[in-house]
Amino acid sequence: MLLVKNLSFAYKEKKVLHNINFTLEPGEQLSVIGESGSGKSTLLKTVYGLLQPATGTIFWKGKKLLGPDYNLVPGEDFIKYQAQDYDLMAPLTVAENVGKFLSNFYPRKKQQRIAELLELVGMSDFAQRRPDELSGGQQQRVALARVLAREPELLLLDEPFSNIDNFKKSALRRELFKYLKQQGIASIVATHENADSLSFSDHTLVMKNGKIVHRGHPSILYQKPKTKYVARLFGEVNQLPLSWFEEDKKGLVLVYPHELIPDADGHIIAIVSDSYFEGHSYLNKARVGRRNIFFRSEKGIPNEFAVNLRLKNGVLETRLNE
């Protein structure tokens, strides 16, 4: 088990991580989400051993991990870390890059392992190419194969799919996280992209200004976000007066755009200002009084068109039950 206890870190006098606590079991998948600059990368670098914590301790399976002040070569053998840059070796082929840290003692086994990993990341056809002949997304996939080569027990990935196009990304995500589960590899993925978090994580940490502001299973974070900041990480969200839905109620409620339904009987009247095509539906920006809101519709809606909206059944019960 990974145990991170009261971890804090500062770049010179700028404190970037504040009292971070979490645990992670072998094979578990943890995602760390939060706005740019919230401290996700710094957390990964500190856990990996590139940065020396100001306070706190990190244990893996009961063994205390020492930071760079105590290790000549930063990083532990059983942890692999994929940073946002890929650091592939230019003179080596893709296959040589992936196999660089594999033993040459059993050459056939080594070649099999390289082939298996290149297949996993969809790069088999590029085995003999050199990194400078690859696109950014292809380099990112090779880098992923390389960090998996020596079967780490704990894998730390910083924005692992950021350069990979949508065609490849969904399949790669599914294959990679299935592989990690099968192999019992624990992973921490720092990401902006909610799909990394929603579909594949056992737990999610939400970071803001170097602190964990919320944690839990992604479905709970999505359905019962404690703050607009948390809900906003999953896409557009409205913060609306409760009195719109229940007379005399004070306070605000978070409502996702798909939870506001166009309905002739709806008593919220919205004037559409923009309608954006998003494949499965349209995302509409509209005014209700002086407030801007977002709602979804199956069809595009002309500007300045008035639409009656109602709240999807059950939303208030879900959001307000604490």
Ligand SMILES: Nc1ncnc2c1ncn2[C@@H]1O[C@H](COP(=O)(O)OP(=O)(O)OP(=O)(O)O)[C@@H](O)[C@H]1O
């Ligand atoms: N080498 C550094 N020296 C000083 N400050 C730094 C350094 N690296 C990061 N920071 C600061 O630390 C804070 C956290 O940065 P970090 O890169 O961990 O955030 P992040 O959540 O990973 O952001 P992003 O999503 O943009 O990658 C930011 O305010 C950043 O400006």
